[in-house]
Amino acid sequence: MHNFEFVKPSTIAEAVKALAREDAQALSGGQTLMPTMKQRLAAPAVLVSLTGIPEMRGVCRNGDALEIGAATTHAEVAREAAAAYPALAGLAGGIGDPAVRNLGTIGGSLANNDPAACYPAAVLGSGATVVTSKREIAADDFFQGLFSTALEEGEIIISVRFPIPERAGYAKFEQPASRFALTGAFVAKYASGVRVAITGAGQDGVFRWSDGERALSASYAADALSGLSVSPDGLMADLHGTPAYRANLVKVMTQRAVRAS
Amino acid sequence: MTKVTMTVNGKAVSGEVEGRTLLVQFLREGLGLTGTHVGCDTSQCGACVVHVDGKAVKSCTVFALDVEGASVRTIEGMANADGSLGTLQQAFQDHHGLQCGFCTPGMVMTSAALLAENPKPTEAEVRDYLEGNICRCTGYHNIVKAVLAASGQDVSAVAAE
Numbered sequence: 097m098h099n100f101e102f103v104k105p106s107t108i109a110e111a112v113k114a115l116a117r118e119d120a121q122a123l124s125g126g127q128t129l130m131p132t133m134k135q136r137l138a139a140p141a142v143l144v145s146l147t148g149i150p151e152m153r154g155v156c157r158n159g160d161a162l163e164i165g166a167a168t169t170h171a172e173v174a175r176e177a178a179a180a181y182p183a184l185a186g187l188a189g190g191i192g193d194p195a196v197r198n199l200g201t202i203g204g205s206l207a208n209n210d211p212a213a214c215y216p217a218a219v220l221g222s223g224a225t226v227v228t229s230k231r232e233i234a235a236d237d238f239f240q241g242l243f244s245t246a247l248e249e250g251e252i253i254i255s256v257r258f259p260i261p262e263r264a265g266y267a268k269f270e271q272p273a274s275r276f277a278l279t280g281a282f283v284a285k286y287a288s289g290v291r292v293a294i295t296g297a298g299q300d301g302v303f304r305w306s307d308g309e310r311a312l313s314a315s316y317a318a319d320a321l322s323g324l325s326v327s328p329d330g331l332m333a334d335l336h337g338t339p340a341y342r343a344n345l346v347k348v349m350t351q352r353a354v355r356a357s
Numbered sequence: 358m359t360k361v362t363m364t365v366n367g368k369a370v371s372g373e374v375e376g377r378t379l380l381v382q383f384l385r386e387g388l389g390l391t392g393t394h395v396g397c398d399t400s401q402c403g404a405c406v407v408h409v410d411g412k413a414v415k416s417c418t419v420f421a422l423d424v425e426g427a428s429v430r431t432i433e434g435m436a437n438a439d440g441s442l443g444t445l446q447q448a449f450q451d452h453h454g455l456q457c458g459f460c461t462p463g464m465v466m467t468s469a470a471l472l473a474e475n476p477k478p479t480e481a482e483v484r485d486y487l488e489g490n491i492c493r494c495t496g497y498h499n500i501v502k503a504v505l506a507a508s509g510q511d512v513s514a515v516a517a518e
Contacts, residue, residue: 098377102420196400
């Protein structure tokens, strides 16, 4: 790993200032960034740790919404969101392994936008709002393709605000070595309708399955999806599965998510 | 180089490190605590697990400077005050929970974190919690048995094969 200057600010303002420096990079839990740096796929000059900023940590319920600080770890979300939003807590508790969950954060996962990560499915499936150091970004506008998001240079995720659904579930078909989703489905039912977000399957990362949403909005039951088929166009192909295999998993995992909700 | 200060196994320690110095490098090379092992160096195998402020983490995937001021516990801090093996360590010995021993420091530290959270885990809970710790001797059954025994549970019914 190339060397860098390490800084750990204690306020958002200091972090924003540090990230304005040349070749500065934000570090959250580091569970993806550090392996990337070891492979020299990333070599920042300045690394700005975001885990020492108190206002970016913690889970807080405000009425019908659950607000989670960006530097809150998966283990903390699994514990502290369990009462208000069990599907989200369950998703967080299934990421990686216990040691990874003690360091990895929701903000880090979202900023990275790995096409097989779990959190993007929860955020898009809940129609959550990503609150940054500059603005608020709707989930539908946030995810913009493989490892790419609406975040601008130097912009930091501060928190994520989830509207709490009537019912929700998450099911992932796990790649057993990496524990990422080979395909995962997050389903959330609101008064306004049902949202379905799929991770691990799309060539452009997380996406909404609109046919599934329409069917579940009309009738919220796993059987309501029985007659649907998913096109393999635009789905990922790798050594773990073909697009057609993933297309089938989209439907099967969505049905399992509905049953789990 | 930057000065880093932390508590390791109850003792205040400090040293000069680079930004890129990993916690495991500081422990092994800076402090000579070579009980913590580096297996894969890619946060998959769990041989390097230590506790930071009571939580199990993979010390190959933490920067030393990011745990400034923290309380760290390593395998060297698991023995009793008189130097005899701690309960969990003794259970690993009694139930043949180690073969080559390379993964053992991480297995013991992860298991200790589990028992702190969940003092009487089921066999399934032990296996689930150890998901991020790999034993290439594949000695998992006896490791699970050792953890259950350390929790004070009867292990005579745990499958041997």
